[in-house]
Amino acid sequence: MITTMNLSKCYNEKTQVLDDLNIAIKKGEWANIMGPSGSGKTTLLNILSCLDRPTDGSVIINGTEVTKLSQDEMAAFRRENIGLVFQQYHLIPYLTALENVMLAQHFHSMVDEKEAKDALELVGLGHRLDHIPAHLSGGEQQRVSIARALINQPAIILADEPTGNLDRANGKIILDLFKKLHTKGHTIVIVTHDPEIGTMGDRLIRLMDGRTVDEKITA
Amino acid sequence: MYGRILRKSIKVRRKRIILAVIAVIMGASLISALAGVYLNIEEKVGKELSSYGANIIVKPKGDDIPLEIGGVNYSSNQQKNFLREDELYKIKKIFWKYNILGFSPYLSTVVKVGPENESVVLTGTWFDKEIDIPDEAFKSARVGVKTIAPWWTVDGEWINDEENKPEAILGSAVAKQLKNKVGDTVSINYNGKMIELKVVGILHTGGEEENQIFTNLSAVQDLTGLQEKVSEIKVSAAITPEDDFAKKDITQMTKEEYIRWYCTPYIRSIALQIEEVITDSDALPIEQIASAQGNFIKKIKLMMMLITLVAVAASALGVMTAMTTSILERRKEIGVIKAIGAQTNQTIALFMAEIGAIGVTGGIIGYGVGIGLAQVIGNAVFNSTVAINVIVLPVTIIIAIGITMIGSMIPIRNALKIDPVIVLRGE
Ligand SMILES: Nc1ncnc2c1ncn2[C@@H]1O[C@H](COP(=O)(O)OP(=O)(O)OP(=O)(O)O)[C@@H](O)[C@H]1O
Numbered sequence: 001m002i003t004t005m006n007l008s009k010c011y012n013e014k015t016q017v018l019d020d021l022n023i024a025i026k027k028g029e030w031a032n033i034m035g036p037s038g039s040g041k042t043t044l045l046n047i048l049s050c051l052d053r054p055t056d057g058s059v060i061i062n063g064t065e066v067t068k069l070s071q072d073e074m075a076a077f078r079r080e081n082i083g084l085v086f087q088q089y090h091l092i093p094y095l096t097a098l099e100n101v102m103l104a105q106h107f108h109s110m111v112d113e114k115e116a117k118d119a120l121e122l123v124g125l126g127h128r129l130d131h132i133p134a135h136l137s138g139g140e141q142q143r144v145s146i147a148r149a150l151i152n153q154p155a156i157i158l159a160d161e162p163t164g165n166l167d168r169a170n171g172k173i174i175l176d177l178f179k180k181l182h183t184k185g186h187t188i189v190i191v192t193h194d195p196e197i198g199t200m201g202d203r204l205i206r207l208m209d210g211r212t213v214d215e216k217i218t219a
Numbered sequence: 220m221y222g223r224i225l226r227k228s229i230k231v232r233r234k235r236i237i238l239a240v241i242a243v244i245m246g247a248s249l250i251s252a253l254a255g256v257y258l259n260i261e262e263k264v265g266k267e268l269s270s271y272g273a274n275i276i277v278k279p280k281g282d283d284i285p286l287e288i289g290g291v292n293y294s295s296n297q298q299k300n301f302l303r304e305d306e307l308y309k310i311k312k313i314f315w316k317y318n319i320l321g322f323s324p325y326l327s328t329v330v331k332v333g334p335e336n337e338s339v340v341l342t343g344t345w346f347d348k349e350i351d352i353p354d355e356a357f358k359s360a361r362v363g364v365k366t367i368a369p370w371w372t373v374d375g376e377w378i379n380d381e382e383n384k385p386e387a388i389l390g391s392a393v394a395k396q397l398k399n400k401v402g403d404t405v406s407i408n409y410n411g412k413m414i415e416l417k418v419v420g421i422l423h424t425g426g427e428e429e430n431q432i433f434t435n436l437s438a439v440q441d442l443t444g445l446q447e448k449v450s451e452i453k454v455s456a457a458i459t460p461e462d463d464f465a466k467k468d469i470t471q472m473t474k475e476e477y478i479r480w481y482c483t484p485y486i487r488s489i490a491l492q493i494e495e496v497i498t499d500s501d502a503l504p505i506e507q508i509a510s511a512q513g514n515f516i517k518k519i520k521l522m523m524m525l526i527t528l529v530a531v532a533a534s535a536l537g538v539m540t541a542m543t544t545s546i547l548e549r550r551k552e553i554g555v556i557k558a559i560g561a562q563t564n565q566t567i568a569l570f571m572a573e574i575g576a577i578g579v580t581g582g583i584i585g586y587g588v589g590i591g592l593a594q595v596i597g598n599a600v601f602n603s604t605v606a607i608n609v610i611v612l613p614v615t616i617i618i619a620i621g622i623t624m625i626g627s628m629i630p631i632r633n634a635l636k637i638d639p640v641i642v643l644r645g646e
């Protein structure tokens with residue numbers, strides 16, 4: 001499903017963040033990425049998300065060599081295949097929960113209010129449709145962002161520390177959602193600092209100075 | 220969806236948007252005002268400039284090149300040919316009658332005045348007279364020196380054309396020379412024939428007329444025995460600036476060209492039409508005034524275009540400032556929109572909706588303000604209202620949208636350069 005070949009990323013001559021990375025994640029797999037701060041986890045995830053480009057090497061997702069795509073093609077590929085969840089939720093502050101989800105539909109194809117409502121029901125926010133992000137708790141905002149990530153039925157969900165800003169109880173709700181998605185067959189990649197999450201997926205990739213230092217099958 | 224985003228994003232950024240709209244209003248109102256004035260300017264400036272003097276002088280045909288001293292024809296005592304007073308009204312019956320803003324007849328002669336028998340020119344004319352124009356919708360017309368030389372000022376009284384009293388207005392230089400003032404009587408000696416005129420006013424013109432004595436046309440006709448005669452007529456006509464076609468030799472024109480020429484208010488075609496109605500006359504355009512009028516209109520138009528250009532630029536700059544700040548504030552939002560899959564054209568469309576809203580709002584309000592502004596300009600500059608032209612509304616809106624687009628170009632380019640990876644990086 002996701003394959004990287006000799007992936008390298010340098011921001012300048014001195015900082016090589018990713019160094020000749022070869023990763024393969026299978027369809028329907030849940031992979032966690034862990035590593036110390038600054039080890040290049042976010043950088044890697046951004047490249048897998050088609051938000052950023054590597055300095056060297058290639059990424060093949062679902063049979064498409066995404067590193068060869070143009071900016072607009074990358075955007076189109078992303079909204080078709082990838083759902084993104086961020087640590088800071090990144091919702092549009094002046095739009096309601098429902099509208100935030102519908103916005104993703106809008107850029108993808110057409111808005112379907114019923115479908116957007118269903119997605120919010122699924123994350124347990126059926127009663128918060130018309131709240132703006134400022135009137136939602138952190139956990140609720142993250143659930144809206146998951147609903148947004150799911151709305152266009154992407155095969156892959158990429159999340160960068162999705163529970164990083166949440167307490168245990170809310171973190172658990174989010175993780176339960178990911179479990180649900182996993183059983184539904186989505187390919188999931190989560191960057192996390194939380195060792196508990198680390199044990200949850202099918203496998204754990206440990207990064208250190210831009211290289212995989214350890215990889216183990218947890219399930 | 221665009222509608223919803225637009226409404227909400229405008230609502231949260233009300234101040235920025237209002238600022239942008241105000242910038243557009245300023246440009247659009249100036250443009251609509253100037254456009255309104257521009258469409259009226261030929262008529263307005265034509266009228267205005269014509270009030271700076273007559274631009275056509277009508278003389279008897281075959282009149283010799285006169286010996287002129289102090290603006291008066293000293294050979295006029297030997298003048299054999301005259302124009303007929305009873306034909307004057309016909310000047311207001313020509314094809315371009317509505318462009319005849321005024322005219323005045325003159326009959327001048329040299330007389331001896333005062334105890335020292337000074338030689339002075341005595342001119343009979345009309346001052347401010349309403350004459351009947353038969354078979355015309357407007358029935359009558361106001362004529363006389365006041366209609367062609369509105370800047371003349373008189374200390375004391377003007378002469379009333381209707382009363383026909385033995386009165387005189389002294390040019391200020393003559394008054395000084397004769398040491399006469401309002402209320403005095405001057406004795407006029409014309410070849411031994413004496414009349415007494417009461418001084419009712421002292422005339423200031425800034426020109427050669429200050430060396431003359433003015434009285435009723437009929438008084439000079441009686442004195443000289445030239446009943447019903449006038450020696451020249453000065454006409455003030457609203458004209459259109461001369462172009463190359465205007466200068467073409469009419470004897471070389473085709474019939475169609477001649478009709479077009481005749482039906483255009485060029486100074487020469489109006490002059491020709493006057494010659495046609497005044498028996499044995501030569502109507503001569505006063506070149507300097509005519510071409511000055513044409514050039515002045517051209518220059519004013521050019522100046523207005525420059526002002527418009529500056530207004531557009533200033534307005535676009537205002538929009539740019541507002542939009543740049545706005546986009547800076549929305550960096551993160553734009554990053555999110557891109558991250559969830561917006562392509563370049565979709566991002567642009569988002570801004571275009573906003574540009575359209577700002578442009579149309581600014582354009583419509585600007586048009587309204589512009590109408591008011593045009594009236595203010597009309598009143599202040601031309602002393603009259605400016606006709607409202609509906610064509611200006613769509614033009615203003617289009618220009619307003621154009622201004623917004625020009626002003627937004629650089630900010631949008633910057634927005635498109637926003638890299639979601641950088642703006643979404645946690646802080
Ligand atoms: N735009 C950039 N320019 C230069 N250096 C950068 C840039 N973005 C990231 N880096 C550097 O790359 C390295 C890896 O950053 P990255 O965000 O991928 O780390 P991370 O593993 O996600 O860390 P954390 O656990 O703190 O989120 C860091 O040293 C960071 O300073």
Ligand SMILES: [Mg+2]
Nearest residue numbers: 041042043160
């Ligand atoms: Mg990170």
